[in-house]
Amino acid sequence: DAVKLQDKWSHLNSISQPLPTVHSKPSILIGQDNVSLILTRKVIEGPVNAPVLSWSYLGWAMHGKCAKLNDRIDDDFTLTTFEYDKLHNLVKESFQTDKYGDTPLSETDVRSTDEKRAIDILEQTTMKVGDHYETGLLWKTDDFKFPPSFNNALKRLKTIEKKMEKDKTLQQRYSEKIKDYIEKGYVQKLTNEEASVVTDRTFYLPHFGVVNPNKPEKLRLVFDAAAKSNGISFNDALLSGPDYLNSLPSVLLKFRLGKYAIVGDI
Template identity: 30%
Template structure:
């Protein structure tokens, strides 16, 4: 009986910061700033001196040339990769570097692509490997502080999401890339890139918080919390929603009245817009709050289905569902394929 009660007991975990996490928090609050248009700028939280980094250019070059050969064999994927990187540069998220600072500590980050065929927005995404070792056997991630967990744990968030009469979800557009990196730290975010083998291989620097660096999740999520704290007096409902209803870039909130739902959406949007962060893909079990053109024009029936933390959500019936599509040959079942299918059922 005692074990049964323990299973059903829900209590938010007590947050205790390690010395490294406290140092990371202090470093963030001392160094964060806003530029002229309100966008947040942060620094990389080093726990060791960057001088321990060795040479990284050669390994980054070898990996890029290998990637390039692979993309040449798959022209469709290669075209999407080039399109992604061109958009990256067009948006100002990376810039060409004519004279890289190679005489000071720096770091070249290898990159590769991840394909997401089921995504409604980005079918191909470029990811960066800041765990790649330099000649000193140290990587950028090895010398960065990770930072504490800011958002609530997934179990508590899902429970809170389910108790409201009206639910509402959204996500931050390109969340990590909406937070700028200090110019002096961008030399640790060099990459090699060219759109075609006929072009010279060039150095670019990533201008924003980069997915793949150890501190990226903390820096991005902490920036949401920073904006919420600034508006706690003026827009309390929205500020509290930001601090309690985000899981990385996914917002899962709700209310018991339509009026309160409107207020939550209005205040959360206003707070994040002040930091130049945009919310999109609004979904709800109330028809007035569904606002996602990328889904609407793709729907071939009356069902409005979306994904919420790994689950399919039917907004009309307000029910959760599991989607199952076996992808392996029944004659060659392996442990890896079984784990892959099991994870695809529910993998938040």
């Protein structure tokens, strides 16, 4: 014990603080977040292989081999274990980063909950109709409800109509574009009865025309799904969908796999 060690090693008697006995139990555990308290400030050494005293702001501590009086050398070990999920996850992520590119990850490992929902909707609703495909909207939730949006869309329409009154060319191109969309089936003209039906999923999309300076004769219609009505836009109700583009780290790693790298733009 400590008394016998002090009898054997005289340098252990140079401090007034009593040393703990062998069977002493720790009263508190201090971690590295309080390193200033446990940092060694002073050291008292004795002969070779003798215990060493170190002083910190918490007092004196003894380190080293504790040889018994019969000169038999015993090693004392202290092991402290605890479960800390956050630290475990950080170390795990570090190992995964080090192995990045060595082992392929399946799509199920990297898809978020929203991406999985979007994929499920696409798989369940996408179908071929005639010579084209149709798919359902990627709703964020099954019970999403839109606030009233008719008045805001009507105000935007009146603004466009005023522009058309001043610009007959714009009026003609706008009308031709709407007719073209109807003929191609992109939009459908509703009857008065159909237009009067309003549900929780009804949203009136404002639209406007855009002209490319390099192609002034061509008008492109933009349906403004980002326009907000009572703080909610049409886009707010939809998922962005899964990202099938190759990530930049993946592209860079693939450039290093073979002797030659080929790039192309489709």
